[in-house]
Amino acid sequence: KAGVTQTPRYLIKTRGQQVTLSCSPISGHRSVSWYQQTPGQGLQFLFEYFSETQRNKGNFPGRFSGRQFSNSRSEMNVSTLELGDSALYLCASSLESGQVIYEQYFGPGTRLTVT
């Protein structure tokens, strides 16, 4: 079974621009979560989508948004980029449904550099 895939793998943007990152979950997984990884803050939860609905959101400004499509694929968008948004953005998928907890499987990430 193919793992979680993320595109693009690397991205360079300029301050003030916006960016869209894409994630394809493992086949059959309906939950997709996004995380930001930086050297200073470590891994931080951005948001989680399940059945096309945002179910949870971390403590990030409204410039960070996302969506999930009917095939469970997900995108996240960052508008008005700031230098501090430079990070590795990780997507994770899980079988999670309702109240049953499952482990999350992570993709390789998208390395975003803001100049």
Place this chain on the structure above:
Amino acid sequence: AQSVSQHNHHVILSEAASLELGCNYSYGGTVNLFWYVQYPGQHLQLLLKYFSGDPLVKGIKGFEAEFIKSKFSFNLRKPSVQWSDTAEYFCAVKPGGADGLTFGKGTHLIIQP
């Protein structure tokens, strides 16, 4: 909000030494606990997980972890490390609800041959 604390940011061991990485969390309710590993150049992989039941859980590559509820701890152990265990190790907590994972800052483990 819950938090996760990993006591050692950098650990250097020789091959065949025993390993124990500490992890403590702050959350009063039901939790699900994980250890993830990130080998150089690779993505995060699940080492082991605890949802319920036996507090001693075994994972891949000879790793195990013990959940001690009274101490809010979930320490990772391996009796004899190998050079290939060099990696970054992350402890993570997921509350019983539907929140995302809260990660510790990670422990960078270096195994010297």
